[in-house]
Amino acid sequence: MDIIVEVHPTNGEHYLPPNLHLMVLDFEGVSVMEAQTRSSNKNIQFEFSCEVGERFSVKLTLGEINITENFVIC
Incomplete structure (x- = not known):
C-alpha cells in the first residue's frame, strides 16, 4: 500500500512555521524519514510503501510541542 503524509499550513497562512520537524517512525520508534x-516551506510531503499489518507513527515537533499519531495498515 502506498502512503502519503502531507503537512500544510492552517489558519490562512501561506507557509509552515520555521523549525517544524516531521518524522516517520518505524514500529520500534526509530526515525526512518525526517524533514x-x-x-x-509551503508544505512537507513524504511518500512510502507499507505492507498489511505494518505499524508506523508520524511525529510533529515545534519547539516544546510534540504530537505523535500511531497507524496500523489494515
Whole structure:
C-alpha cells in the first residue's frame, strides 16, 4: 500500500512555521524519514510503501510541542 503524509499550513497562512520537524517512525520508534522546515516551506510531503499489518507513527515537533499519531495498515 502506498502512503502519503502531507503537512500544510492552517489558519490562512501561506507557509509552515520555521523549525517544524516531521518524522516517520518505524514500529520500534526509530526515525526512518525526517524533514525540518525553513522560513518559506509551503508544505512537507513524504511518500512510502507499507505492507498489511505494518505499524508506523508520524511525529510533529515545534519547539516544546510534540504530537505523535500511531497507524496500523489494515
